[in-house]
Amino acid sequence: MEILKLVGVLIVVIGFIAKKDTIATVVVAGIATGLVAGMSIMDILETLGKSFITQRTATLFVLTLPVIGICERYGLKDKAVDLIRSIKHATAGKVITLYQVIRAAAAAFSLRIGGHPQFVRPLVNPMAQGAAIAKYNKIDDATEDQVKGACAASENFGNFFAQNCFMGASGTLLIVSTLVEQGQQVDALQIAMASIPVAVISVIVGAVYFRIFDRRLDKRYGNNKEAEV
Amino acid sequence: MNTNTIIAEVFYSIIGIIFILVGTKSLKDSIENKVRTTSALFWFILAFTFIVGPHVPYWITGLCVILIAALTAFQKVGQSKSDVPAPEETRGNANRLGNMVFVPALCLAVAAVFAATFLPFGANNAIGISAAVALAVAFLITKAPAKNAVTDGTRLMDNVGPVGILPQLLAALGALFTAAGVGNVIASGVSAIIPDNSRFIAVAVYCIGMALFTIIMGNGFAAFAVITVGIGLPFIIMQGGNPVIVGALGLTAGYCGTLCTPMAANFNIMPAALLETKDKYSIIKAQLPVAGVMLLVHILLMYFLAFK
Numbered sequence: 001m002e003i004l005k006l007v008g009v010l011i012v013v014i015g016f017i018a019k020k021d022t023i024a025t026v027v028v029a030g031i032a033t034g035l036v037a038g039m040s041i042m043d044i045l046e047t048l049g050k051s052f053i054t055q056r057t058a059t060l061f062v063l064t065l066p067v068i069g070i071c072e073r074y075g076l077k078d079k080a081v082d083l084i085r086s087i088k089h090a091t092a093g094k095v096i097t098l099y100q101v102i103r104a105a106a107a108a109f110s111l112r113i114g115g116h117p118q119f120v121r122p123l124v125n126p127m128a129q130g131a132a133i134a135k136y137n138k139i140d141d142a143t144e145d146q147v148k149g150a151c152a153a154s155e156n157f158g159n160f161f162a163q164n165c166f167m168g169a170s171g172t173l174l175i176v177s178t179l180v181e182q183g184q185q186v187d188a189l190q191i192a193m194a195s196i197p198v199a200v201i202s203v204i205v206g207a208v209y210f211r212i213f214d215r216r217l218d219k220r221y222g223n224n225k226e227a228e229v
Numbered sequence: 230m231n232t233n234t235i236i237a238e239v240f241y242s243i244i245g246i247i248f249i250l251v252g253t254k255s256l257k258d259s260i261e262n263k264v265r266t267t268s269a270l271f272w273f274i275l276a277f278t279f280i281v282g283p284h285v286p287y288w289i290t291g292l293c294v295i296l297i298a299a300l301t302a303f304q305k306v307g308q309s310k311s312d313v314p315a316p317e318e319t320r321g322n323a324n325r326l327g328n329m330v331f332v333p334a335l336c337l338a339v340a341a342v343f344a345a346t347f348l349p350f351g352a353n354n355a356i357g358i359s360a361a362v363a364l365a366v367a368f369l370i371t372k373a374p375a376k377n378a379v380t381d382g383t384r385l386m387d388n389v390g391p392v393g394i395l396p397q398l399l400a401a402l403g404a405l406f407t408a409a410g411v412g413n414v415i416a417s418g419v420s421a422i423i424p425d426n427s428r429f430i431a432v433a434v435y436c437i438g439m440a441l442f443t444i445i446m447g448n449g450f451a452a453f454a455v456i457t458v459g460i461g462l463p464f465i466i467m468q469g470g471n472p473v474i475v476g477a478l479g480l481t482a483g484y485c486g487t488l489c490t491p492m493a494a495n496f497n498i499m500p501a502a503l504l505e506t507k508d509k510y511s512i513i514k515a516q517l518p519v520a521g522v523m524l525l526v527h528i529l530l531m532y533f534l535a536f537k
Contacts, residue, residue, distance in 0.1 A: 005414050007457055008406060016446035023391055024302035026451070027295060028399045030405040037409030037466025044405070045291030051404035052294050053282045057353050058397040058491075062244045062386060063360035067333050067367045073314040074371040075323025109338040111331070116500035125504055141507055148504040149515030153488075156496050156512075157519060160484040162476060165239055167341040168356040170396045175476040176353075177400035182407065182462055183248065184472040187352035189345040194477035197534075198318050201526055202519075209519050 008033030057188075058177040061168045064110060076111065081123055091135060092128040092147050094216030096154045099124045100206045103158025104199060108165035115175060116155055125151045136221035143217065150213055154206060161202035164195035233351050238283065240357035245279035248272045251383045258309035264347065268304035271297055294398070301391050311384035319507045326371065333367035396450055403454040417457025423464055431464040439479055440486035440524055447492025449483035456483075470535040478534075482527040488520035489513060 008029040015025025027048075034044035068076075080102065087098055099119070128147050132139050139147075164172045167188040172195070179186045230238075246290050252272030258265045274293050282290045300306050323330060340362040344355035361529045364378060386393070406412060420440075423431050442452035461479055487493045491513065501509045508514070 002414050002417075005409055005411050008402070008409070008411060012402075012451055012455065013446055016448055016451060020446070021298075021301045021304070022395055022451075023297045023398060026395070026402050027298035028400045031295075033409045033411060034405055037411075038408065040286055043408075045288035045295075047291070047405055047408050048294055048401055049282070049287035049292070051401040052278060052290055052397065053287065055397045055400040055404075056244075056279060056282075058400055059244060059279075059394055060240070060353060060356045061359050062247055062393065063240060064337055065247070065364070065385040065389075066378040066382030067337060067360060067363040069385045070364075070367045070371060070373050070377050071330055071334050071384075073319060073322065073377065074326055074367075074373065075319045075321075075380055076334065078320050079328055079330050080322035087475075101341050109335055111334045116503055120303075121503050145506045145511045146428065146507055146515065148501075148506045149511035149513075152497075152500045152504060152512040153515040153519070155500075155523030156488060156516065159486060161481055161523070164481065166338055167345065167352065168337070168359070170393070171480055173452070174396035174400060174453060175480055177396065178403050178454055178457055179472050179476050181400050181404045182458065184462075184466060184476075186473050186476060187345070188356065189342065189352040190473040191477045192342070194473045194534075195481065197388075197530060198478065198481050198523075198527065201530075202523060205519055205522050205526070215338075 004036050005033060007036050007146075016103035044077045054183065055177040057206065058170065058173040060173055061170050064168050068110070071111075077118060080106070080111075080119075084119075084123060084127070090127070090131050091193045092132040092150070092217065095124065095128045095131055095151050096213075097207045098149070100154040100158045100205055103155055104162035104203050107159050107162040108199060109167060110166040116152055120151050120155050124154070138219065139181075139221070143220070146213075150210065154210070157202055157206045162195075162199040165192050165199050167192045231379070233349075233354060236350055236354045236357070240354065241283075242280045245276040247382055248276035248279065250277065250379055251386050254311070254383050254387065255309040256347055262307070262309055264305050264307045265299055265309060268307055268309065271300045271306045274300075275394065282480045294401070297391070297394075306391050306403070308387050308390065311387055312380050313384065322371070329370050332370055333363045336365040336366045360449045380467050399450050399454040406455070406458050409443040411455075412458040412462065415455070416463040419460055419464065426468075428465070428468065428470075429532050429535055431460075431468065432470075432535070433528050434526060435460045435465055435475075435479065436531060439483035440489075440520075443483040443486030444490040444492065447490050447494070449480060449487050452483045452486070455481050465531075465535065470531075471537070474531060474535040478527050482524060482531075485520045485524040485527065488516040488523075 011032055013028040125148055128151050132147055163169045172188050172191045175191050176186055176188050252269040255265045255268040274297050278290045278293045337359050341355050341359035345352040356485040438456045439452055442456055443449045457479055461475050465475050491498055497512050501512050
């Protein structure tokens with residue numbers, strides 16, 4: 001019954017869907033898989049312990065926390081806010097594009113400036129809404145929702161697709177650990193470099209997408225040329 | 230042990246010390262924190278595996294992993310009180326330092342690349358070296374008292390919490406899957422839909438598999454461990470695909486799935502509540518077109534770059 005070996009995969013899927021504790025889910029899945037495959041408890045503990053030790057690389061990001069913590073205390077986020085505030089006469093799409101660029105650059109340099117609570121709600125969304133209202137005078141509820149969705153999306157685009165450009169990012173280290181565990185010799189620098197094309201493309205795709213977003217708003221409300229600078 | 234291994238063990242021990250400091254912070258927390266002792270225990274056991282783990286039989290570390298999993302399973306691990314900087318404090322500092330505050334963080338990334346390229350200590354140690362360089366630069370620029378490295382480092386570590394070791398655990402899970410032959414089972418199932426020698430279909434199945442699994446689980450990291458062992462390795466890397474390209478693009482292909490799923494609630498649903506949208510799926514709706522385009526980009530990039 002080879003198919004039984006997939007019990008671990010099933011446990012991971014169910015555990016994550018049911019929002020069970022992630023760490024416990026992963027450990028239970030590992031143990032169940034080992035048992036089904038006929039490994040002894042000692043074998044399982046040995047394998048688990050050995051790979052946990054060799055894969056400490058995946059947790060190297062902890063070393064970067066003190067310096068990032070200090071930068072935060074000394075105004076990292078405040079300066080990022082200043083940077084975004086500095087654009088004037090923008091459209092909703094332009095504000096959102098600029099935020100995605102800044103967010104992606106920050107993620108690539110491991111700066112933790114982002115986040116929906118810290119940036120999107122207090123800064124990006126009000127600026128984008130403001131730009132839309134300035135241009136179209138009044139926007140309906142559906143548009144307001146779409147602008148909010150686009151703002152939050154730009155945070156995710158920038159964060160997801162650029163973070164692995166940093167060598168010490170936990171995603172980068174996960175890739176290295178997983179591949180090394182499977183006998184492939186790769187290192188964090190190689191993975192970080194190979195992550196650059198997707199980061200650049202995602203910014204371009206985002207810029208095009210938010211430009212189309214602006215165009216659609218223009219169409220819906222009639223292009224008000226005078227407000228454009 | 231060669232030099233690189235010794236340097237690596239020093240860095241792992243420093244991580245262990247950071248864990249001990251987080252545990253100590255928890256112990257010192259007020260009595261009202263019901264889980265302060267068990268939280269401290271969690272960090273101390275984790276520190277033990279990082280510092281002492283390599284020097285004792287592996288099964289002991291295995292047992293430690295089960296212990297920390299039990300602690301988180303029963304919700305015995307929580308954050309303790311941290312010294313969080315007040316908005317006035319960070320604003321004042323920002324006005325004083327200006328854009329110089331970006332310098333240490335930029336150092337972190339640049340020094341890591343330099344150390345990995347020009348120093349003989351390996352890419353992993355380069356991360357530690359860059360952290361040390363950036364910390365020195367941060368002290369020079371901010372003139373922060375030395376204790377801030379501890380206050381702010383433990384604050385962030387506690388903020389990240391137990392989930393921070395998830396990548397490490399998932400890599401270990403991948404090892405168990407391999408030992409048990411899980412990859413082979415998935416591979417034999419998938420081989421039915423991948424025609425012989427069709428690199429393009431193999432790449433497409435891997436990328437779409439990553440996205441789909443991430444949509445189901447809401448977590449790209451977990452999908453990566455399973456799908457890479459089951460599909461990426463046998464059907465692309467073993468067929469001559471470059472592991473660096475496959476790995477790097479594989480995880481971000483999974484993120485295309487993250488953009489589409491309410492399962493990734495902290496990225497897609499909670500922010501919608503935070504922004505008080507009328508439609509709680511407004512973020513996912515905004516993300517769907519880009520997710521589709523990016524998935525296609527991943528498939529094409531992997532196909533053209535991995536077999537160059």
